[in-house]
Amino acid sequence: MRPSLLKRVLFRLHWLAGISAGLVLGAVGLTGGLLGLEQPVLAWLNPALHVDAAGRALQTPDRWIEAARAAMPGYTVRSVSWEGPDHAVGVRLARAGARPTEVALDPYSGAVLGAERGKAFFASAERIHRNLAAGPVGKQIVGASTALMFVFIATGIYLRWPRRARSPSAWLRMNTAAKGRGFWWQLHAVVGTWLLVPYLLAAATGLWWSYDFYRNALNGLAGVPAPQRRAPAGDAPVAASLDAAWAAFQREAPEATRANIATTTAADGALEIRYQTAASPHDRAWDSLKLDPADGSVRTREAYADQPRGRRFIASLFPLHSGSWFGVPGRIVAAGAALLMPLFALSGLWMWVLRRRNAALRRRAASAQASLEVRTA
Structure with a gap:
C-alpha cells in the first residue's frame, strides 16, 4: 500500500474511532479525573471526620458495631475500616x-x-466511569471504547510522525503561534503525545474491569486464581466478637496506620484483618493477619512483600490505573490526564467541522471559478 493511501486509510480509521468512542472516553476520562480528586475533596468537605485523639481512649470494634447497628437497624455489618x-x-x-x-x-x-x-456525588461519578450508569450494556460500551484507545494511539502516532523523529522537540514542542485549525491540531496532537504513557497505562489496566477474558488472561499469566464473589449479607458466619482479635492485632502490628476488619469468618473459622503501614508501597498493598476470634491467637500472618509476584502485580492494577502506585505525583498526573480526555473528543470534532467547512468553501470557490470561465469564454 502506498504511503499516501495508507495515511488516508489510517486517518479515516482514526476519525471513525473518534466519532464512535470519543465522547464516551471523554465522559469516562472526566469522571475518572474527578475520582482521582476524591480523597482530598472529601477530606475538605468533611472536617468533622478528622477527630482529636489527644488523651482519649480508643473504643473497641464491638462498641463501634453496636453504635452502627443502632443507627442503621435492619442492616448487617460487613466490615470495619x-x-x-x-x-x-x-x-x-x-x-x-x-x-x-x-x-x-x-x-x-x-x-x-x-x-x-x-x-453520593463520587459514587455517581464512579458508576458513570465504570458503565455510564447504564449497567451491563454501558459496561460493554466503556470496554469497547477503552479498547479503541489503542487504535487512537497507534494511528495518531503514525499520522503525526515528524520528519525529525529523533528530535524530542519535534514531538513535544507546541507551536503557540498556530491559528485556526492548526492551533486545534497542536492541542490534539502535541498534548496527546505528552499524555501518551498515562493513557496507555490507563487503557491497559482499565480493560481488566471491562472484559472477563482479559481479566482471566492476566490472572492466568500471573498465576492468580479467579476471585470468588463475596457471599450475600447474612450468608457467612458472623463473629460473635471482634474485641479479642482487635487487641491481638494492636499487639502484633503496632506500626499499622490503617486496617480493614472483616466481621465474618472464613471456612476455617479465622477472622482476617488486613492492614497497611507507612512503608506500604501503595493503597492496595495489604498485609494480613488471620486470628482466632475467640482468644485472638494468630493463625497466619502474610506480608504484602512476601506474596508471590503475580499476586502483587494483580493487586497493583488499580494503583497503576489511578496513578497512586507512583505516589502523589502519579495521582496528579493521572487525574490531570483523565480530566483532559474530553479535550481530544472536542478538538477532534471541531477539526472535523473546520475540515468540512473548508472543503465546502473550496468547492464553492471552484464552482464560481468554473462559472466565471464559462461566461468569459
Whole structure:
C-alpha cells in the first residue's frame, strides 16, 4: 500500500474511532479525573471526620458495631475500616434489596458523625466511569471504547510522525503561534503525545474491569486464581466478637496506620484483618493477619512483600490505573490526564467541522471559478 493511501486509510480509521468512542472516553476520562480528586475533596468537605485523639481512649470494634447497628437497624455489618488515630471509623453495612452503606463514627466516643458529604456525588461519578450508569450494556460500551484507545494511539502516532523523529522537540514542542485549525491540531496532537504513557497505562489496566477474558488472561499469566464473589449479607458466619482479635492485632502490628476488619469468618473459622503501614508501597498493598476470634491467637500472618509476584502485580492494577502506585505525583498526573480526555473528543470534532467547512468553501470557490470561465469564454 502506498504511503499516501495508507495515511488516508489510517486517518479515516482514526476519525471513525473518534466519532464512535470519543465522547464516551471523554465522559469516562472526566469522571475518572474527578475520582482521582476524591480523597482530598472529601477530606475538605468533611472536617468533622478528622477527630482529636489527644488523651482519649480508643473504643473497641464491638462498641463501634453496636453504635452502627443502632443507627442503621435492619442492616448487617460487613466490615470495619480503621483509618488511623485521627480519623473517623467507618462501619460498612448491607441489607438485601438496598445499596451498601457506611456509618462514620468517632472511634473514641462512638458517636455517629453523620453522612459523609460528597460521597453520593463520587459514587455517581464512579458508576458513570465504570458503565455510564447504564449497567451491563454501558459496561460493554466503556470496554469497547477503552479498547479503541489503542487504535487512537497507534494511528495518531503514525499520522503525526515528524520528519525529525529523533528530535524530542519535534514531538513535544507546541507551536503557540498556530491559528485556526492548526492551533486545534497542536492541542490534539502535541498534548496527546505528552499524555501518551498515562493513557496507555490507563487503557491497559482499565480493560481488566471491562472484559472477563482479559481479566482471566492476566490472572492466568500471573498465576492468580479467579476471585470468588463475596457471599450475600447474612450468608457467612458472623463473629460473635471482634474485641479479642482487635487487641491481638494492636499487639502484633503496632506500626499499622490503617486496617480493614472483616466481621465474618472464613471456612476455617479465622477472622482476617488486613492492614497497611507507612512503608506500604501503595493503597492496595495489604498485609494480613488471620486470628482466632475467640482468644485472638494468630493463625497466619502474610506480608504484602512476601506474596508471590503475580499476586502483587494483580493487586497493583488499580494503583497503576489511578496513578497512586507512583505516589502523589502519579495521582496528579493521572487525574490531570483523565480530566483532559474530553479535550481530544472536542478538538477532534471541531477539526472535523473546520475540515468540512473548508472543503465546502473550496468547492464553492471552484464552482464560481468554473462559472466565471464559462461566461468569459
